[in-house]
Amino acid sequence: MTTNVPAVELAGLTKRYGALTAVDDLSISVRTGQTVALLGPNGAGKSTTINVLLGLLEADAGNVTVLGTAPRQAVTRGAVGAMLQSTGLPPDVHVRELVELVRALYPAPLPYDRIVAEAGLADILGKRIEQLSGGQAQRVKLALALAGDPRVLVLDEPTVAMDVETRRHFWGRIDAAAASGRTVLFATHYLAEAEEHADRVIVIAGGRVVADGTAASLTSRVGSRTVRFSGGPADYAALPGVSEVDCRNGTVRLETGDVEGTLRALLARYDRLPDLTVTGASLEDAFVALTAAQPSTME
Amino acid sequence: MFAYLKLEIARTLRNRRYLFFVVGFPVAFYLLFTHIFDKDVSPSDKIEFYRDYMIAMAAYGAVGASMMATGPRIALERGLGWSRQLRLTPLTPGAALVAKVLSAMVTAAIAPVTVTVIGRLVNHVSLPVGHWLMILAFMIVGTFPFAALGTAIGYLVDGETAQLATMISYLALAILGGFWFPVDNFGGTLREVARALPSYRYADLGWQSVQGHVPPLLDLAVLAAWTAVFLALGTYAYRRPAIRTA
Numbered sequence: 232m233t234t235n236v237p238a239v240e241l242a243g244l245t246k247r248y249g250a251l252t253a254v255d256d257l258s259i260s261v262r263t264g265q266t267v268a269l270l271g272p273n274g275a276g277k278s279t280t281i282n283v284l285l286g287l288l289e290a291d292a293g294n295v296t297v298l299g300t301a302p303r304q305a306v307t308r309g310a311v312g313a314m315l316q317s318t319g320l321p322p323d324v325h326v327r328e329l330v331e332l333v334r335a336l337y338p339a340p341l342p343y344d345r346i347v348a349e350a351g352l353a354d355i356l357g358k359r360i361e362q363l364s365g366g367q368a369q370r371v372k373l374a375l376a377l378a379g380d381p382r383v384l385v386l387d388e389p390t391v392a393m394d395v396e397t398r399r400h401f402w403g404r405i406d407a408a409a410a411s412g413r414t415v416l417f418a419t420h421y422l423a424e425a426e427e428h429a430d431r432v433i434v435i436a437g438g439r440v441v442a443d444g445t446a447a448s449l450t451s452r453v454g455s456r457t458v459r460f461s462g463g464p465a466d467y468a469a470l471p472g473v474s475e476v477d478c479r480n481g482t483v484r485l486e487t488g489d490v491e492g493t494l495r496a497l498l499a500r501y502d503r504l505p506d507l508t509v510t511g512a513s514l515e516d517a518f519v520a521l522t523a524a525q526p527s528t529m530e
Numbered sequence: 531m532f533a534y535l536k537l538e539i540a541r542t543l544r545n546r547r548y549l550f551f552v553v554g555f556p557v558a559f560y561l562l563f564t565h566i567f568d569k570d571v572s573p574s575d576k577i578e579f580y581r582d583y584m585i586a587m588a589a590y591g592a593v594g595a596s597m598m599a600t601g602p603r604i605a606l607e608r609g610l611g612w613s614r615q616l617r618l619t620p621l622t623p624g625a626a627l628v629a630k631v632l633s634a635m636v637t638a639a640i641a642p643v644t645v646t647v648i649g650r651l652v653n654h655v656s657l658p659v660g661h662w663l664m665i666l667a668f669m670i671v672g673t674f675p676f677a678a679l680g681t682a683i684g685y686l687v688d689g690e691t692a693q694l695a696t697m698i699s700y701l702a703l704a705i706l707g708g709f710w711f712p713v714d715n716f717g718g719t720l721r722e723v724a725r726a727l728p729s730y731r732y733a734d735l736g737w738q739s740v741q742g743h744v745p746p747l748l749d750l751a752v753l754a755a756w757t758a759v760f761l762a763l764g765t766y767a768y769r770r771p772a773i774r775t776a
Contacts, residue, residue, distance in 0.1 A: 285618060286617075287614070287618075306617075306618060306619070306620065307620040307621075308641035309620065313618050313619070315611075315614070315615075315618070317611055317614055318611040318612070318614045318615035318618065319611030319615060320610070320612060320615065321541070321607055321610065321612040321614055322610075323541040323542075323544045323545055324537065324541055328537060328540070329537075331533075332533050332534060332537045333619055335533035336533065336534070336619045336620050336621045337619070337620060338620070370752075372615075375615065375618075375619075376618070378619075379619070398697060428615075466594075
């Protein structure tokens with residue numbers, strides 16, 4: 232399904248809670264089919280942005296559309312499905328009944344068997360909600376998010392509190408949903424998830440976008456590379472590009488903004504540089520650098 | 531909305547504690563009182579005693595059922611985030627609420643139906659068909675104010691507090707409404723208070739119908755007034771910012 236209408240369009244979104252500005256003139260446009268990670272420290276405004284996007288909160292200013300319509304309309308049409316941390320499931324219901332109920336609420340739901348397959352519910356359909364483990368309950372919530380056959384899937388920290396294995400399985404399902412053409416927008420604390428699963432990473436801090444690009448472009452924006460080799464202390468700080476020096480246990484670590492200049496100077500000075508390695512910044516370094524200057528506002 | 535109504539009814543009927551409370555108790559009390567504590571009732575008054583106590587226990591079950599299916603459940607589901615989960619679907623909060631209230635009224639109907647069947651079969655309360663139908667119709671539709679009160683409690687207070695608030699208001703309404711001891715036995719002021727309560731007026735719909743009388747307008751007026759109060763309270767509670775965003 233190709234269209235020029237953006238999957239998600241936030242223009243000048245502002246949301247205040249009393250004196251706190253949780254989201255501050257935020258603008259983001261997501262093309263259909265993209266998988267976008269929303270990254271940010273606690274209180275950056277991720278959850279508020281998502282709540283506005285789903286029509287759960289009213290914006291104080293700005294314009295928000297999902298596939299060209301207002302958020303609530305998009306929810307009603309089944310254009311957007313979501314999995315939030317703040318929602319839960321009721322007791323005294325079987326998984327099967329809950330999936331059937333939510334399907335029945337949508338105008339053009341995903342076939343029951345496909346929901347079961349995509350969310351991986353086959354083994355828990357007969358269970359009551361109160362008998363489910365945390366990971367199983369997340370699968371049910373994913374099923375409910377998929378029930379309306381949404382073109383846009385919004386996930387707010389979907390794998391929080393999952394163990395490594397469960398998380399890996401879960402991402403397999405999300406990747407499959409994205410591969411079938413759905414636009415996926417997810418907020419996460421796990422940088423590895425953003426790096427591995429998103430085509431685009433948007434870093435939010437203090438309610439504003441501080442960086443927007445591929446994981447690779449964000450890490451390169453930080454610019455710094457790490458040069459390591461075995462050697463003793465010396466006046467490395469004078470070398471071109473070097474911003475930080477750390478000599479410990481016979482290993483020298485240099486942070487440099489000019490790898491080539493640093494290496495030329497090192498090689499000119501020493502005959503040998505045993506165990507020489509050069510590594511780029513990680514997304515984590517980028518994240519820390521990008522969000523460090525921003526004051527966080529609220530959860 | 532129909533799908534949600536269906537599921538809500540199924541969920542309620544699955545809850546054993548609920549059924550025990552709202553059907554088991556009234557039936558047990560009815561049998562107990564009419565067969566063990568009927569010694570000082572003169573034989574000529576027995577028919578009337580069986581008949582009126584049947585209505586009282588039907589009312590006791592129905593009032594409890596409609597309040598328990600709303601108050602504690604709404605508070606619990608708000609706490610769990612189920613109401614919020616539903617807001618991610620096309621079902622509007624208003625429709626969800628209507629389904630909840632209707633399901634409470636439908637499941638509450640079990641109490642008057644069971645108790646009247648026992649009254650007919652075990653205690654041989656004999657009435658024309660029209661009277662039976664009138665009793666059931668009034669006693670089922672008449673649960674609306676109590677479902678509205680439960681709903682208001684469910685939005686006013688959280689979790690355990692809602693459970694407690696529902697139980698207390700239920701028992702107060704039942705005792706003061708004359709479900710266990712006739713209001714006529716109460717002292718002066720208390721009797722006047724009792725007569726102003728929705729529980730007394732609700733049971734009176736049954737006490738009048740059982741004799742083939744059309745309930746007096748005063749019953750309906752008092753119930754309507756209370757319904758308005760409970761709806762206003764519910765609307766206020768529902769509109770609070772803490773509820774709307776949670």
